[in-house]
Amino acid sequence: MNPDPLTGGRLAALFLLGLVLFLPPLVGLAGGGTVFGIPALFVSVYASWALVILLLALVLRRARPPDRGEGR
């Protein structure tokens, strides 16, 4: 039921990436330091979140919408 196998595969990969980034142990890996004066933990979580959204938007903008009869 995926629109096309390529998009399906990309989304699946992105989902796995998101799981890894958003779940422990990676999510809490950044310790106490700062990046540009902002606590590293905040930067790492927000940056990985932004990355996933950006990739998602890129994948979806290239995808064809799902249509009846395509794939099973």
Next chain:
Amino acid sequence: MTSSLFVLLPLVAYCGLLFAVATIAERARRRPPRAWMYVLSLGVYCTSWTYYGSVGRASARGIDFLPIYLGPTLVCVLGWPLLAKILRISKAQRITSIADFIASRYARSGLLAGLVTLIAVIGSVPYIALQLKAVSSSLLVMLPPGGGEGAVTFGAAALLAVFGVLFGAARIDPDEHHRGLVAAIALESVVKLVCLAAVGLFTGLVLFDGFGDLFARAAALPQALALTTLQTPGSEWTGLLLVSMAAAICLPRQFQMLVVENRDERHLAPALWGFPLYLFAINLFVLPIALAGLLLLPKGGDADMVVLTLPLAAGARWLSLLALIGGLSAATAMVLVESVALSTMVCNDLVVPVLLRLPGRRRANLSGVLLGVRRAAIVGVVLLGLLYMRQVGDTYALVSIGLMSFCAAAQFAPAIVLGLFWRGATRAGALAGIASGFLLWVWTLFLPSLALSHILYPGFLESGVFGWAWTRPYALFGLTGLDPITHSLFWSMLANIGLLVGGSVLVRPSAFERAQARAFVDVFAAPADPHAWGGAAPVADLAALLGRFMGPARAHIQLQELVRNARADPAAAHADPAVVRGVERLLAGIIGGASAHVLVASVAGERPVAVEEVMRIVDESAKIREYSRQLEEKSRELERTTEELRRANAILQQLDRLKDEFVSNVSHELRTPLTSIRSFSEILLDDPDIELEQRQQFLAIIVRESERLTRLITDMLDLAKMQSGDLHWQFADVQLAGLLHDAAASTGQLFRDRGVTLTLALADDLPPVRADADRITQVAINLLSNAVKFSPAGTGQVRLRLFRDNGGQTIEVVDNGPGIAPADQAVIFERFRQAGDGLTEKPAGTGLGLAICRTIVERHGGTLTVESAPGEGATFRVMIP
């Protein structure tokens, strides 16, 4: 503090603005729907919980407010297979709510729809209470003291209920799209985002010298510094992420906005990244605001209200008013959509089924009743929230209350997700799974919340019921070490998924259930509507049915449109199946699929387990049977062919062997006379002095052997001609007796030479037969010569008989020779085969005689057989028809 008027006037103005936007959007029905409006309306996910609660949570625990937004982001990544499918199904089935969706998947089960509705209502009560608490708390912060806490809370509840009624239950619409509501929610999403961002920017840029300064000063405060590392246990973080993933779809209001209010499937793609982006944006300033609250505000204040108190403490009255309006946006949006969703469910899945069962109600016009039910449901839900908030609200922070609702909504996720991708998920499994998950939620989260607020006796938290330690709600079956949310999620999901799968594999589904399962799982492949109405439905009855829910005039118009669309006969007394389906869809839009199904069934006669479905099942199995039949036939054919091939091969091998034998026999037969001719010729040539007498003797041998050679070659040519069909046969009516007399005469000399007696017993009164006289004579001569050859010299007795047999005439040649062993009887008719051991007995003939005889007789359509026993002579029998 500020004056009441300063606070209330802008609020009233804001409410007026919302109404105006909603009304304009409702009027502009013809305008195509906008993708951005759909995307923004999904922002209803962010409620007071996000607006006030996140800051409160972040003030105490740092970044762990975020999994609640990361989960929906991940769901959006999966959105294409998951949400696109839900959308397509909902359009095809005219889904009006999440209860409708789940019930439709599982055989339109009214029981399941009711159960889901009940859980949704109970599960939403804490959530609505959360909004009420936030609104009343925020008003209490802003209003001058002394207004009376109860009055403010009640006023907030009344405001939200009125909003819900006005936006969500203004009238009954069969397509269940609330354009005005969507527009208002989209506006509110913008408002709350702008307001929170304004407070955030004010905090960073006005209260501090940029965000760097803010973080630097926070680093100096131990309490704030602690927030910059992850304090949350991994299990809790994971639990929050998972529960929010489920909630992003399963919360009644999310389902309402995401699925029911979606008017164009193409809007899904931008929503899938736009919604996470919105979540990202609205959460951007949470941490700075929380840290600023810790740095600037006095300890002991309500952390949940920092968004308001921070600008207020800084003297920015207008900004705090803006923040208040943003908070109100967040709360009203949630209550509006939630109450619309819940009232639809309560009306369609709880009240209508009961109404339909009441006697006398079936004939009444129900459209007014439905509207009343919905409005009452909205007010009721808000009142329940108010009640819960009054009793429990003070015990919990905003986020903790909301999470409880998330867990309740998550109970729908297994039935939805498995139902979308696994055809085998059944009604029994879904009922058992959802019910068990809900009961465990009640035990591990809901009842404890009442106990902690001393509505229930709190002792059971410590010791369980009846002193059974394993029943403790926060440590069920002795499971400790998890926070209450994760603990509850674990047990309820374990039971939910386990029973869903178990029930599905144990209970056999009905045909209709399987049809619905297929309509859901294969929605992208199968035609949209899985069932056809079999019975004949009178148009008048359908019109009456529709009229009861939308008024006779509109019903008439809708019905005419359906008939037109279906290209059916407008004057027909009985409706076209397509029209009946259309009526069911219209009704489903008003009262939900399960009830619509029952109603239309009452008019269209017996149930629809669709002939189509039955036919399809029959078809499928017939196809399979046909296929296997073909396979069997093929394999039988193959076996037959193989057997034939094997036989042919055996015959070929036999023929090959015979040919080899023949060739070797022929060469042997030819070489024997040739050898003697050659040797005697050489003797004569080499020795000129040989005596005349001996010379004569030698020459006689040469002549005899040459004759034998000639005979052999003649016989072979004869046989070859006969067998290849080249021989010219001359058939005529002949008297066999005459022929046999001739043959006996020709062979008389042989008999006399050998001293063998020949006796004739020929019936001469027989009718002529059609035969080749020369050939038959040849056969007789051959047989007689053979008989002479094998009879003992001097005492031999040969009898030649001719008599009428059944169906023809038979010639018999009987001798009293040594006889033929049974093993040899079959082979003597083959070429060069003579009975006995060819090495010790000199062959007395060419070995072709009997083969020639049999060929001749068979050419006449007769048979040549032999009967013999060793030592008792032999009988050759020729039967000519």
